Amino acid sequence: MMDHKPNTIAVAGHVCLDVIPQFDQNRALGDAPIFEPGSLLKVGPALQSTGGVVSNTGLALHKLGIPVTLMGKIGDDLFGHEIIKQFKDVAPHLADNMIVSKDQPTSYSVVIDPPGVDRMFLHCPGANDTFSPDDLDTDALKDIALFHFGYPPIMKTMYENHGNNLASLMQRVKQTNTITSLDMCSVDPESEAGKISWEALLANVLPHVDLFLPSYDEIAFMLGYEVPKNDKDICTKQLNEIASKLISLGSSVIILKLGKQGLYLRTTDNAQAIEKLNLDPSWVGREVYSPCHYVKPVGATGAGDCTIAGFLAAVTIGQDPQKAASTATAVGAFSVLSMDATGGIQHLDIVNERLGTEWPRHDLEMNFSNWHHTPEGELLGPNDITAKSLKQ
Numbered sequence: 259m260m261d262h263k264p265n266t267i268a269v270a271g272h273v274c275l276d277v278i279p280q281f282d283q284n285r286a287l288g289d290a291p292i293f294e295p296g297s298l299l300k301v302g303p304a305l306q307s308t309g310g311v312v313s314n315t316g317l318a319l320h321k322l323g324i325p326v327t328l329m330g331k332i333g334d335d336l337f338g339h340e341i342i343k344q345f346k347d348v349a350p351h352l353a354d355n356m357i358v359s360k361d362q363p364t365s366y367s368v369v370i371d372p373p374g375v376d377r378m379f380l381h382c383p384g385a386n387d388t389f390s391p392d393d394l395d396t397d398a399l400k401d402i403a404l405f406h407f408g409y410p411p412i413m414k415t416m417y418e419n420h421g422n423n424l425a426s427l428m429q430r431v432k433q434t435n436t437i438t439s440l441d442m443c444s445v446d447p448e449s450e451a452g453k454i455s456w457e458a459l460l461a462n463v464l465p466h467v468d469l470f471l472p473s474y475d476e477i478a479f480m481l482g483y484e485v486p487k488n489d490k491d492i493c494t495k496q497l498n499e500i501a502s503k504l505i506s507l508g509s510s511v512i513i514l515k516l517g518k519q520g521l522y523l524r525t526t527d528n529a530q531a532i533e534k535l536n537l538d539p540s541w542v543g544r545e546v547y548s549p550c551h552y553v554k555p556v557g558a559t560g561a562g563d564c565t566i567a568g569f570l571a572a573v574t575i576g577q578d579p580q581k582a583a584s585t586a587t588a589v590g591a592f593s594v595l596s597m598d599a600t601g602g603i604q605h606l607d608i609v610n611e612r613l614g615t616e617w618p619r620h621d622l623e624m625n626f627s628n629w630h631h632t633p634e635g636e637l638l639g640p641n642d643i644t645a646k647s648l649k650q
């Protein structure tokens with residue numbers, strides 16, 4: 259793909275700092291400290307950790323060994339400086355293209371996580387709510403092969419007005435001959451973002467998005483499907499229906515992340531669209547399901563973002579769709595090996611080494627009766643061009 263450009267990926271969009279006061283974990287459950295007006299609660303030092311797609315997908319790509327640059331928008335304040343410092347500590351160049359607002363605060367969350375009760379969050383959207391196409395330094399895109407953007411549902415300027423800003427942002431990136439990629443995050447139906455027409459936004463934005471990689475729950479909500487209470491109730495016919503709709507709106511490659519059910523990949527039947535992206539013809543007309551690789555999970559935070567990092571890495575190094583789906587779920591599995599978002603991620607060479615060994619998959623929970631099982635563990639659907647030719 260894009261052989262005249264280096265393999266650098268830009269990750270743009272939501273970024274924030276999580277500030278997590280440490281509670282005394284030895285307190286008995288019944289003594290769980292509750293805030294009361296006028297009271298003072300003594301806590302330990304605060305952990306500070308960067309979050310959002312820029313941090314999760316961006317740092318995961320870096321750990322995989324893919325050149326990456328981060329393009330989140332922060333304020334010129336204490337939390338903003340901390341975010342820059344943390345990125346620079348990982349690698350000095352990572353923060354070179356961060357956007358610093360002179361008048362907006364850095365987005366942060368205070369995570370209140372006392373023992374024995376559910377976590378509570380205080381969240382300030384800050385500069386994320388003002389991300390605009392003009393923030394993008396198009397000069398910085400000249401060496402970028404792929405531009406990934408995340409979390410429009412929690413970025414006001416990106417979801418308002420039917421996503422006009424998001425559409426023109428992606429359009430500008432495409433004009434620099436860069437592949438565009440988009441991820442969502444869940445939408446709170448009670449919030450302002452929950453009340454907009456996501457179908458109208460997608461119709462506006464997807465013509466400028468080459469790879470669209472939401473999770474199933476998010477896209478089901480956006481398109482007005484009933485979101486199943488249980489992952490097991492997702493059916494493959496509906497996955498194809500949703501992905502086909504998203505392709506008809508303008509994207510060429512769709513991934514639907516399915517939590518513990520792994521992921522579903524569907525690509526356009528239009529060979530010219532695939533050629534325009536400089537992708538191998540093996541990307542035309544594909545329907546691939548990749549079940550999760552089996553690991554003993556420690557924490558699912560950031561699993562979706564790391565899965566995407568695995569997929570984007572696979573695309574930029576020229577893997578075919580079946581292998582790319584497998585790399586994506588493999589990196590997703592590495593990510594659930596740690597409590598934090600990217601602690602479990604290892605270099606792509608190690609991921610490949612693991613993939614070369616016997617690595618069991620999760621049991622199949624959906625109905626795959628008319629699917630072709632590959633020796634590698636992926637399944638090819640009835641709409642997959644290669645599976646069709648296998649039947650003849």
Ligand SMILES: Nc1ncnc2c1ncn2[C@@H]1O[C@H](COP(=O)(O)OP(=O)(O)OP(=O)(O)O)[C@@H](O)[C@H]1O
Pocket residue numbers: 472473474515516517518519520521550551552553555558559560561562563565586587590591594
């Ligand atoms: N227990 C697990 N074992 C192995 N892989 C897992 C497990 N849980 C999730 N994954 C992998 O992580 C991927 C992403 O999970 P999910 O569908 O929840 O994404 P998401 O909704 O975007 O998540 P996030 O909340 O991280 O944004 C799945 O497609 C799967 O491949």
Ligand SMILES: [Mg+2]
Pocket residue numbers: 442443473562563
């Ligand atoms: Mg996600």
